[in-house]
Amino acid sequence: MILEAILSSLNEDETPNFAPIGVRTEEGGVYPLTEFEIHLYPGSHTYENLKRTGEGVVNFSDDLMAFVDSALYSKPLALVPSEKLLTPRMAQVQAFWEFTVRDFDDTREPARLRGQIIHAQHRGNFSGFCRAHGAILEALIAATRLQWLTPEELREKWPLWQEIVIKTGGSKERTALAKIKSYLQERKFMVAEQLE
Numbered sequence: 304m305i306l307e308a309i310l311s312s313l314n315e316d317e318t319p320n321f322a323p324i325g326v327r328t329e330e331g332g333v334y335p336l337t338e339f340e341i342h343l344y345p346g347s348h349t350y351e352n353l354k355r356t357g358e359g360v361v362n363f364s365d366d367l368m369a370f371v372d373s374a375l376y377s378k379p380l381a382l383v384p385s386e387k388l389l390t391p392r393m394a395q396v397q398a399f400w401e402f403t404v405r406d407f408d409d410t411r412e413p414a415r416l417r418g419q420i421i422h423a424q425h426r427g428n429f430s431g432f433c434r435a436h437g438a439i440l441e442a443l444i445a446a447t448r449l450q451w452l453t454p455e456e457l458r459e460k461w462p463l464w465q466e467i468v469i470k471t472g473g474s475k476e477r478t479a480l481a482k483i484k485s486y487l488q489e490r491k492f493m494v495a496e497q498l499e
């Protein structure tokens with residue numbers, strides 16, 4: 304599954320850099336893992352920094368404005384020192400993973416980076432933003448509003464929701480979407496092939 308996090312890394316002048324990045328994990332969400340993968344497009348500070356320094360922090364935050372500010376405005380975010388790395392982490396996050404780069408394969412685009420988690424902390428029950436959750440909510444809302452939707456409208460939107468869930472969700476998210484699909488099929492609102 305892919306969780307959307309804010310990655311901190313160190314610029315060449317030793318200032319911190321923050322950027323949202325999708326972190327590919329097994330089913331465990333933000334909870335203790337040893338490894339993860341990220342896909343990095345060339346041209347970002349994050350790409351250069353991780354390649355050069357071999358370390359970074361995955362910060363799991365529910366602060367949407369921090370995502371917008373770091374993605375579009377390079378705004379510095381409140382930070383605190385890491386436990387094990389030179390790279391600082393974000394202050395007030397629900398969870399973080401300090402990691403070292405185990406493998407950086409830049410022969411592919413996007414590059415594949417494997418991170419080895421060397422120190423992690425988790426607070427509360429936040430399990431990380433996942434795009435599949437938004438897609439499931441949209442599909443579910445549509446399923447409760449069938450009286451106002453035409454089958455064509457639903458057919459048009461379904462492939463995008465399905466693609467997001469398949470790409471970013473885990474088994475729980477795929478099961479949730481399958482249940483919505485069964486509901487729609489039982490009501491003969493859409494036939495099976497239309498939802499493929």
Ligand SMILES: Cc1cc2nc3c(=O)[nH]c(=O)nc-3n(C[C@H](O)[C@H](O)[C@H](O)COP(=O)(O)O)c2cc1C
Nearest residue numbers: 307320321322323324325342343344347348349374
């Ligand atoms: C939710 C979200 C997830 C993103 N995931 C990735 C990703 O997995 N890989 C990537 O290369 N860029 C990803 N991006 C784009 C980078 O965050 C964006 O290019 C950013 O401006 C890079 O900043 P930097 O130059 O400071 O590293 C994502 C953006 C958002 C908003």
